[in-house]
Amino acid sequence: MNQATGSFAAAEGEHIAAAVNLIKTYTQGQTEIRALDGVSVGFARARFTAVTGPSGSGKSTLMHCMAGLDAADSGHVVLDGTELTGLSDRALTRVRREKVGFLFQSFNLLPQLTALENIALPLTMAGRSLDHDLLDHLVGVLGIGDRMSHRPGELSGGQQQRVALARALAARPAVVFADEPTGSLDSRSGTEVLELLRRSVRDLGQTVVMVTHDPHASAYADRVLVLADGRIVDDVDVSTDSTSSAASAASTGYRADVIRGTRTVRRAG
Ligand code: ADP
Numbered sequence: 001m002n003q004a005t006g007s008f009a010a011a012e013g014e015h016i017a018a019a020v021n022l023i024k025t026y027t028q029g030q031t032e033i034r035a036l037d038g039v040s041v042g043f044a045r046a047r048f049t050a051v052t053g054p055s056g057s058g059k060s061t062l063m064h065c066m067a068g069l070d071a072a073d074s075g076h077v078v079l080d081g082t083e084l085t086g087l088s089d090r091a092l093t094r095v096r097r098e099k100v101g102f103l104f105q106s107f108n109l110l111p112q113l114t115a116l117e118n119i120a121l122p123l124t125m126a127g128r129s130l131d132h133d134l135l136d137h138l139v140g141v142l143g144i145g146d147r148m149s150h151r152p153g154e155l156s157g158g159q160q161q162r163v164a165l166a167r168a169l170a171a172r173p174a175v176v177f178a179d180e181p182t183g184s185l186d187s188r189s190g191t192e193v194l195e196l197l198r199r200s201v202r203d204l205g206q207t208v209v210m211v212t213h214d215p216h217a218s219a220y221a222d223r224v225l226v227l228a229d230g231r232i233v234d235d236v237d238v239s240t241d242s243t244s245s246a247a248s249a250a251s252t253g254y255r256a257d258v259i260r261g262t263r264t265v266r267r268a269g
Pocket residue numbers: 026027028033034035053054055056057058059060061062
């Protein structure tokens with residue numbers, strides 16, 4: 001392990017997921033779009049973070065890079081102790097299976113499988129067995145116990161998203177990444193899903209990072225991160241009501257470590 005990786009690992013220690021100086025550029029015709037313009041951020045365990053900001057600000061790109069769905073052009077991502085930078089597609093697939101739970105706007109359930117089969121599928125594919133006590137607990141809390149033999153087409157949107165949440169939580173992932181999870185739900189079902197996400201953080205110690213452009217959804221989080229033009233422009237700790245701008249956050253503990261790590265990476269490279 002070189003010095004740069006070592007100092008980064010130290011900075012990552014207290015965080016279940018962290019990114020250092022992520023840059024990601026897309027080319028559209030003649031135009032270059034900096035979807036991520038040097039993002040450094042750490043996510044603490046058992047916390048609910050909302051990533052918000054206008055459409056096109058880089059929210060989904062950040063989530064995809066941190067969840068191993070996409071690779072940044074440069075920078076580092078560490079997820080539950082594993083550095084994602086430079087991993088092969090196969091290794092990334094394994095990391096996603098073992099460490100990440102996903103929740104998408106479109107639910108992404110397989111239509112030909114029952115709710116129970118959908119929940120069990122990621123574990124089956126990873127060669128792991130279903131924890132039946134946890135499953136019973138989850139379907140009870142999520143209120144989908146009587147829907148386990150139904151196919152997604154026989155369920156409402158809210159029920160489908162609760163099945164998707166059970167699927168994400170059943171694997172006990174290091175982090176649940178959610179991208180606009182209430183985006184296709186009516187407000188009542190959306191609120192239920194947000195309350196269930198918050199409960200998974202409080203009761204199960206789950207770490208949740210949720211992308212949303214909806215202020216109502218952000219209100220359920222402990223921390224709200226605001227992106228604009230591929231940069232973090234605000235970082236608000238809602239749980240203690242203390243506000244810190246990105247600039248003042250740079251002078252506090254973890255972020256100082258991140259910035260030191262970034263400098264070391266630059267010097268080494
Ligand atoms: P958000 O989720 O905040 O709406 P995204 O992360 O999806 O933003 O996108 C950030 C920027 O990158 C936008 O300008 C978007 O148009 C661009 N972008 C995202 N994905 C692609 C892609 N696959 N090809 C080209 N441009 C993309």
